[in-house]
Every structure is written in structure tokens, then in C-alpha cells.
Amino acid sequence: MTDTLEIAQGMFKIYHQVSRLVNECMMDEGVSLARSKFLFLLSCEGPQRSTDIAAALGFAPRTVTEAIDGLERDKLVVREPDPKDRRAKIVSITETGLAVMNAAMEPKHKIVKAIFEVLDEEQKAQLAEILECLSAQTLELQRARDEAEEVPGRQAN
Numbered sequence: 001m002t003d004t005l006e007i008a009q010g011m012f013k014i015y016h017q018v019s020r021l022v023n024e025c026m027m028d029e030g031v032s033l034a035r036s037k038f039l040f041l042l043s044c045e046g047p048q049r050s051t052d053i054a055a056a057l058g059f060a061p062r063t064v065t066e067a068i069d070g071l072e073r074d075k076l077v078v079r080e081p082d083p084k085d086r087r088a089k090i091v092s093i094t095e096t097g098l099a100v101m102n103a104a105m106e107p108k109h110k111i112v113k114a115i116f117e118v119l120d121e122e123q124k125a126q127l128a129e130i131l132e133c134l135s136a137q138t139l140e141l142q143r144a145r146d147e148a149e150e151v152p153g154r155q156a157n
């Protein structure tokens with residue numbers, strides 16, 4: 001498998017396989033991988049406006065609002081008035097949300113460790129180096145694309 005497109009397909013395939021398995025393991029503890037992203041952000045960064053959550057996670061504002069509605073319904077987060085802007089709400093993780101997220105992280109870490117234990121230390125180091133290289137290139141391409149879209153008179157696609 002040396003063709004670039006085949007390698008990319010392999011990356012996408014393993015990403016989806018790992019995501020699906022991690023999600024299933026986390027669901028056994030009561031929280032999906034998608035929901036855990038919200039809880040993890042709030043536990044690390046503290047209370048946030050939904051617009052800030054959307055920006056941080058790269059989700060559409062409507063998607064974030066719907067997710068927060070579900071998380072709030074399950075008592076994993078709470079919305080409170082923003083003291084700086086009475087029109088806005090601040091979303092915070094609850095103690096229940098923190099407990100659920102922590103419980104779900106254990107199987108996530110366990111399954112990821114089990115997946116990667118097939119690699120020896122040299123292979124892990126090579127993979128880390130390759131991923132860093134691909135990530136840097138992706139960021140550079142995204143930066144160039146963003147700059148091109150900012151050119152006056154040019155219409156965004």
C-alpha cells in the first residue's frame with residue numbers, strides 16, 4: 001500500500017474503526033464520544049458560552065445548542081445567566097457530568113492502549129513523527145486556504 005490515496009483511505013478506515021470502538025466502549029459507561037468532547041472541554045476550560053464551545057469544537061451553533069439541551073436534560077451540564085451579558089448563557093459541567101466523563105475515559109484509554117500495544121516503541125515513535133508531519137502540512141494548507149478566502153474581491157465557495 002504505497003499509493004497516496006490508498007494510504008489516506010487506510011488512515012480514514014482506521015480512524016473510523018477506532019472511533020466506533022471507542023464510542024461503543026464509552027457508551028457502556030453512559031456517554032458517547034461526541035458528548036464526552038463537550039464535557040471534556042468544559043472540565044478543562046471551565047464554563048463557556050455555547051458560541052465559544054462551537055468555535056472550540058468546530059461545530060455549528062445549532063448542533064451545539066441541541067447537544068447542550070440533551071446534556072442539560074441528563075443533568076450533565078447546567079446553563080446559567082452570563083453575568084457580563086444578560087442575553088447569553090454560560091454552560092458548566094455538573095458533578096454528575098464530571099463523574100460520567102471520568103468513568104467513560106477509563107474504557108477509552110484502555111481500548112486505545114490495547115489498539116496501540118501491537119506497535120513496538122520504534123514504530124510508535126515513527127508513527128508519532130509521521131502524524132506530526134502530516135498535521136503540520138494540514139495546518140499549513142488550511143492557513144493558506146483561509147488566507148486565500150480573505151482576499152478582497154474573491155468570493156468564498
